[in-house]
Amino acid sequence: MRECAASTQSTGQGFRTGDLLHLPLSDAGYHLASRMMRDALRERGAMALQSIGSRAGGRRR
Secondary structure, eight states: OHHHHHHHGGGOOOOSSOGGGGSOOSHHHHHHHHHHHHHHHHHHHHHHHHHHHHHTTOOOO
16 A cells, blocks of 8 residues: 555656655655645645635635
């Protein structure tokens, strides 16, 4: 499961989307990466909702 992420990293190039992949994929690193991904996705969803809300005239912040 985690090996596929490690094998894609073996090229040694920096990923634009994945600075997460530089983390050592121990259990802690794996959980941290998944949590960061979840937070990023939630943040992006919140920003999308916020832009829709501001377009409709209701400002949340």
